[in-house]
Amino acid sequence: MTEPQRGEDGPGEERPGRWSRARSRVAGLAGTAKVLREEVPLVGRALRQIVRVNLLDSATRLAAQAFLSALPALLAVAVFAPAAIRDGVVSSMRDQLGITGEAQKTFQQMMSAEHTDVTQSFGAVGVVVTLLSATTLSRALQRVCERCWEIPKAGTRVAAWRWLVWLLVWLVFLVLQVPVRKGFGLGVWIGYPLLLVFATLLWWWTQHLLLGSRVRWYPLLPGAVLCGGGQVLLTVAALVYLPGAVSRSVAKFGPYGVVFTSLSWLIVLFTAMTLGIALGRVVSEESAAARLLGTPTEPGRWGRREG
Template sequence: MRSVKLSVALAREVSVARTEAVTGWLRGTPYGRTLRRVIDGLVAIQIVDRSLALAAQIFTSVLPVIITASVLSGWNAGAKTINDQFGFDAGSLSGSNGSVPVDPSFAAFGVVGLLMVVLGGTSFARALARVYGAVWKVPVIGPRDAWRWLATLLAVALSAGLVGQTRELTQIRYAGQPLALVGEVAIWAFVWTLAPFLLTKGALTGRLLWVSGVLTAVGLTAVHVAGRVVLPRITTNAQQHFGPLGLAFTSVSWLFVMSVVIVGAASVVEALALDETSVGRYLRGPVSGDHE
């Protein structure tokens, strides 16, 4: 029901835009108005501020969950993702062969410690929920729906490890690299379709969800591929000059770029949903009165 109401609201905004007496390409044509909505939407959402906040939450909330889960389970997929993206061996920081040594006291911390990290990590999901609430103008979920925060956090953390595993596909002759890219896009698309569905309590239509998920996935995959080219050199220089502090700064900076993709994709899809051509009509779905 909420998704239908949202489609009707979007259609009404389109109707108002059509009746405005404006001139100039940006305001006087459907494509110009769509481009203007994209620009206005990115400004209105305060993309830089929200992306900075989201990047900080990923660094302080999501990464600890990935690290703790890797230590307790022995599944080093998260470390593989970091090594592949940033070009440094996590083992060089721990003085081991790629894994973090677990002493008995930490092992005793066990499940209780992981639970504490996960519960604290929901601040990332809350920040992401505020982003979607601002973009789509829907109520932000509260503590009564806390399980949605937890499910989103775990899905994002798990996806980071799975993305690292897709690099194993590159060992397949000829088709390995394309398969790895397709696998990465598929993982990101699923996660970033699921996240807004959970955090908006189903307020978005299926079309808005999957288009937003695919756009986010393509953007994150492009950033990931570019990172494999430029980040190893940047990371090496940062580590040589500033040590671990340089690695932390590089990581947060790249997480900011990824956050820009996440926030920007949602804002762009919202602007496209107001498009007066077939693109907007498809995204809004069948709504009475929305026709040329």
């Protein structure tokens, strides 16, 4: 009887195949991750924070609320606004969601409708109802902030006015975003740094407002910087990627292609924002940053309203 050759399967002999090699690699990666968590505490805390926040689920909820309620509110307010504001809304939608070509023409026609026609078909009551329904985005974002900072849910009486105020400021920021990016006519060389400053301030104020002032200002700064930087990078990426993506999607799916691409991009945007807020807390609680920012380290530190 001939003995099995080397490298062949034989009785009582197992040859490490493709799956066993894959399992070995996975086990090696898991071991590396464990070592990183033990030797680099920041990595371990960041991973635990991402799991706690449920990153993709939170981002998808925010994107859906923005698409279904906040964007209609933006349009409802814009059609009653002066022409300059309507033009700002069209430019912002083009840059942020890649609405170009026929979709942009239809959008511009809708925005250029006579105010009397819009008032008769929609009405001031409709605008108010749309704005109130759009606060679902504010509420969803508040829950994300509370989850990131492990803070109990705020009462409705305390938070209700904050939802509407945040929504209105967010709408104003969207209208002004394109002029800011262009540096108010001075050029993008000053526009993008300005956009970074404005976006950082917006997300700094957003966290403080929606958390009900239960977290002091300085610990919120790292998350604001991460969100602001992420928003600027995604703005640049949108200008490069979205026009072509929307055109391909429209060619394949028709008018629904705009919906698919826009919603997918909103998910990417809110994934970056949720990640920024979540990792901002991790950074602010690092020992050196905590001393600099005055982040408290005792358990239950965010349980009560501060200031």
